[in-house]
Amino acid sequence: MPKKGFREKLTDALIDEAAEEIMDIEEIERDDDAVDAVLDELADNISVIMECRRGDYSTIPKSDIWRNNILTTLDEDRFRQMLRVDRDQYNMLVDLIKNDEEFNKAHSCKQFSVELQLAITLFRLGSSGESAAFRKIATIFGVGDGETISLITKRIFRVFLRHQSKYIYWPNEVERSKIVSDTFDELPFCIGYIDGTEIKLAESPIEDHTSYFSRNHIYSIKAQIVCDYKRVIRHVVVGHPGSWHDARKNRNSSLFQQNDQYFSSQQWIAGDSAYPLSATLIAPYRSNARQLDRNA
Structure with missing residues (x-):
């Protein structure tokens, strides 16, 4: 040696x-x-x-x-x-x-x-x-x-x-029906939960860097993730610029544009108030500053 x-x-x-x-x-x-x-x-x-x-x-x-x-x-x-x-x-x-x-x-x-x-x-x-x-x-x-x-x-x-594809795949019709059955008493016909996050970039992009500057004041790319009630990730979209809003990411995803391939009748996913309501995505009511206080 x-x-x-x-x-x-x-x-x-x-x-x-x-x-x-x-x-x-x-x-x-x-x-x-x-x-x-x-x-x-x-x-x-x-x-x-x-x-x-x-x-x-x-x-x-x-x-x-x-x-x-x-x-x-x-x-x-x-x-x-x-x-x-x-x-x-x-x-x-x-x-x-x-x-x-x-x-x-x-x-x-x-x-x-x-x-x-x-x-x-x-x-x-x-x-x-x-x-x-x-x-x-x-x-x-x-x-x-x-x-x-x-x-x-x-x-x-x-x-x-x-x-x-072995670990991230959308549930087929049989599995979606099973999810609906298992969670019907909590959220009827809900088959998943959607939210957005951002992935911080190591440095500012060389081209079009302003598009990647997010509201959190970092350079990032956005990710949109859907998981089921067992917290298993079922769908991921990654790569949009950090400045994109969650609603814009969703409009450009296959979940929104080809929803007939992902949902059966009455099925939907739950999102936060950043997402607009649609036939397959339900979000909570947005707060309204002009709403009267019920206790007044």
């Missing part, structure tokens, strides 16, 4: 020290800002080490240091904050995709482990601003900061998209 060089020993020491600091913070004060500061300092220190070898040096050594030395030591709350899933969910996702042909292509060069690629993608999806910078993610995970992260993200996306 080759001996570790000075830079590698120094990097390992910094990582060990950062891991200890994070564990101490978690045990004493559970301060997210303090943990982020430790990670920022670690990333900066490693960047300096990598750039100071006989002049210019910008290549980051490829390794699973983060996954092996830090990720495994985090408690459940910190793990979930870093990757947006808990350990059981993470392991389930690994088992789901690890045998996909995308990771075993004959013409493909040697890839990082599936576990590391998934962790990088989840971390990136849960980051924004400075935390989402390629250079910072590359430094934290020990991978190249060129096209590597982009390639890994696209690869993981392709794999999950192949599984999409």
Whole structure:
């Protein structure tokens, strides 16, 4: 086994020290800002080490240091904050995709482990601003900061998209009838619940950035999701600009434009007051400032 060089020993020491600091913070004060500061300092220190070898040096050594030395030591709350899933969910996702042909292509060069690629993608999806910078993610995970992260993200996306129809699908007529039967005493003929959310973008889009600036004062894309009474997601629309209103998203969705393919007679979904009433979507009454107080 080759001996570790000075830079590698120094990097390992910094990582060990950062891991200890994070564990101490978690045990004493559970301060997210303090943990982020430790990670920022670690990333900066490693960047300096990598750039100071006989002049210019910008290549980051490829390794699973983060996954092996830090990720495994985090408690459940910190793990979930870093990757947006808990350990059981993470392991389930690994088992789901690890045998996909995308990771075993004959013409493909040697890839990082599936576990590391998934962790990088989840971390990136849960980051924004400075935390989402390629250079910072590359430094934290020990991978190249060129096209590597982009390639890994696209690869993981392709794999999950192949599984999409197994987990997100609209209930057929038989299943819709069963949902109606199970919930008839609560909301007769209701087969689902619709709402909108937004997905924050890491940075401002280059083109038409004003359209992606939402009322929450962030750059985002909108998502519209329908779930059933068991909280199982049954329909998703993603990609509209952050400035779009929920009602506009709905008007442009297949649920509205092709409702005869999604609903049988009298069936409907429930939404909040942001949605207009229709034959297949019922929302609560909007508050009316001019309405008289019944107790007056």
